[in-house]
Amino acid sequence: MLTPQEIQDRLERILLTVEKPGRYHGGEFNQVRKPWDSVSTHVALIFPDIYDIGLPNLGLAIFYESLNQRPDVLAERAYAPWLDMEAAMRQADIPLYALESRRALADFDILAFTLPYETLFTNTLNLLDLAQIPLRSAERGDNHPLVIAGGHTAYNPEPMAPFIDAFVVGEGEEVIHEIVAAHQAWKTSNAPRPALLERLAQISGVYVPSFYEPEYHPDGTIAQVRCIHPSAPPTILKRIVPTLPPPPTRFLVPNIDVVHNRIAVEIMRGCTRGCRFCHAGVINRPVRERPVAEVVDAIQQALTSTGFEEVALLSLSSSDYRPILELVETMSERFAQRHLTISLPSLRIDSFSIDLMEKLRGSRQGGFTLAPEAASDRMRRIINKPIASQQLLDTARAIYSRGWTTVKLYFMIGQPGETMEDVQAIVDLCKAVLREGRSVIGRRANLNIGLGTLVPKPHTPFQWAATNSFDLIRSKLRIVRDELRTAGVKVTWTDPHDTLLESWLSRGDRRMAEVVYAAWKRGVKFDAWQDQHNFESWQAAFEEAGLDPDFYSHRERPLDEIFPWDHISPGVRKSYLIQEFKMSQEECLRPDCREQCYACGILPAFNEMRRSLGEDEWFCPIPAPRSTPVPEETA
Amino acid sequence: MTIRCRILYTKGPDLRYTANLDVHRIWERTFRRAQLPLAYSQGFHPQPRLNQACPLPLGMTSQAEVLDAWLEEDLPPAQVQSALQKAAPPGLLIQQVEIVDLSLPSLQTQVRSAEYTLWLLDPPSLEALRAAVDDLLAASELMRVRREKQYNLRPLVESLTVASSQPPTLHMQLSAREGATGRPEEVLDALGIPANAARVERTALHFQSS
Secondary structure, three states, X not given: XXXXXXXXXXXXXXXXXXXXXXXXXXXXXXXXXXXXXXXXXXXXXXXXXXXXXHOOOHHHHHHHHHHHOOOOEEEEEEEXXXXXXXXXXXXXXXXXXXXXXXXXXXXXXXXXXXXXXXXXXXXXXXXXXXXXXXOOHHHOOOOOOEEEEEOHHHHOOHHHOOOOOEEEOEOOOOHHHHHHHHHHHHHHHOOXXXXXXXXXXOOOOEEOHHHEEEEEOOOOOEEEEEEOOOOOOOOEEOXXXXXXXXXXXXXXXXXXXXXXXXEEEEOEEOXXXXXXXXXXXXXXXXXXXXXXXXXXHHHHHHHHHXXXXXXXXXXXXXXXXXXXXXXXXXXXXXXXXXXXXXXXXXXXXXXXXXXXXXXXXXXXXXXXXXXXXXXXXXXXXXXXXXOOHHHHXXXXXXXXXXXXXXXXXEEEEOOOOOOHHHHHHHXXXXXXXXXXXXXXXXXXXXEEEEEEEOOOOOOOOOOOOOOOOHHHHHHHHHHHHHHOOOOOEEEXXXXXXXXXXXXXXXXXXXXXXXXXXXXXXOOOOOOOOHHHOOHHHHHHHHHHHOOOHXXXXXXXXXXXXXXXXXXXXXXXXXXXXXXXXXXXXXOOOOOOOOOOOOOOXXXXXXXXXXXXXXXXXXXXXXXXXXXXXXXXXXX | OOEEEEEEEEEOHHXXXXXXXXHHHHHHHHHHHOOOOEOEOOOOOOOEOEEEOOOOOOOOEEEEEEEEEEEOOOOOHHHHHHHHHHHOOOOEEEXXXXXXXXXXXXXXXXXXXXXXXXXXOOOOOHHHHHHHHHHHHHXXXXXXXXXXXXXXXXXXXXXXXXXXXXXXXXXXEEEEXXXXXXXXXXXXXXXXXXXXXXEEEEEEEEEOOO
């Protein structure tokens, strides 16, 4: 491998020839540089998209701070070079390097990828290749770094199974240190690489895919996933932390503009609403809140240590954070004179949300965002997100009359059971919202519509559902676009090609890995970028791997099918998800489970942890004796 | 009461690839971290009052950057300097802070010329370099195209010399008036040297004597 100085010298020749060279240079305020030989474990944290998108990632910020606090570990960073830089690096034979030390990634002990979404898979292969590390776990030797990955896609790790040595399923705050400890113990033992994987497989929440072997029925569905190593548990239960640890405050302050230049504080993890399309809502159970004082203190510290002018309070559902009013009032009091922009996403559709937003900002810049998701009562029952149209109209009217000129609404099409009438209802509702705006502030009223398309995700009640066909999605999008070609309305949507790709990868099995590989071989990367147009290469990659993409996306799956991800457990039972799917088909609502426990399985899965905590710590009420018994686990 | 601080600073290698607009942001955040009360402009979108003398092209370092900053409190310059230095990112070294008259004209209008030192990564022989420099200086005009506009580079080159150091370095003084700014990479190009084969540092800014 090249030395850091050699890499630096080669970089100097190329950086002025590429766009935004600051992406490849590091040197941010709060960057941690440690002497290489002063620590025993070197970890590279990798976000497999460009710097601009990866730098603000909160997950990596948590690891960066927590690992670098240890005297025996250093954590550095790497991101994907953009196309121009990749070409220049390959031309100059510069391997992927870490920004802090300019060390080649191959020199590190652990490469930790975060994979929050599937469209980062090809980039991950590309980065391993740029790092000059064998792509497949089986081809790596004792001197190659350990390659681990975590993030939301780890709940179905199979499409990346051959490339990643070990996945972290669930929350990484504690387990990352257990992985480091296992690595240290292995390193001093001088044992060969398989011994490291054995150690890792014994850590709760860690999945070592090479210790499992899927077997298939002739029709391509899974017959069983066999455990082929004695160290490997039959099921990987996700890791969670009992209470949220103090949030990071020493955020990296970039020297160039990135997508979010801000302090991000998670105020709450998890959500009790139970929207049936929502992956995050299932895998992040149970709900845990951070105390107001902890949030405010963290912001205070982070403001002092970063100088950022924007703060984002993150959660899946801000309005459900119990002390939300207290938090907002404390924030506006404490930070009134600071010229801060504070964002509070995921608000409920009611006037209380407007009160909150008014307290947070003096001027009403930007739009007011709401996510009704569906526009007909029937669809709302199917997806389990009940909001009365009248309430949305009243709220929109109040938003316009209280000084905002733009309302942004998010809808999702392609839900199971959706008809063209349900799509038409989105159009009608949007028109009605605009009428409300016009009646209050006339032509100044703007409406932005964001149209998503359902991608059924593993571990959700819709994991059995088929993705809409390309043509169906296109005709639904066309209805909304054509009918809302009105002054004052702006519609944005997800390209159906991207929906299909995400759909194939989300519910893929281990055979899909060969498709990912073949796609990468064909030059596919940056799938998350709408301008990259990789669709045809993906289709060719399926052909090459001898697989049918429709098998993964457009098949209505039988309830008794074994899924490729069934041995990965978010703590929520499959039987509960089946119940929810059936309720959806019967158009039945399930109330918010903070009122009453519906036995999703999270409590028994983390029974011991729960018992060690106060009653009030999670939002799960103590389960009442049930009148109707919940069916036992089928799988 | 408002004061106007004139800050002389170094932009080091860590900030080489940070463009001018982003340098502005870096200053804002440095002031916030230093907890110094920046004055804000009036209006619907109040902006902190910071004023850079002369944009530094991407990729260059500088020993001689100048910034004016308005503060809402009368603070001694030494205190401002030490607070800023503690809060500054790698690559930003504050050399001097002085309080200047609020009524002085803006820095941009006062800049006249800038000096640069260039280290060549693939240096030609001293003789070849000297010959190229002599040719350039002997020309009465040097018509070039930048951003689709034609201009004459020659009058913008106020001086250009070769130091016989090992390897040889170039020193140049270029005009930096509004609408008449010479760029070191344009001079390099005119000498037949690619812009990415040199390390460029601004060593001085000259202002109209007031």
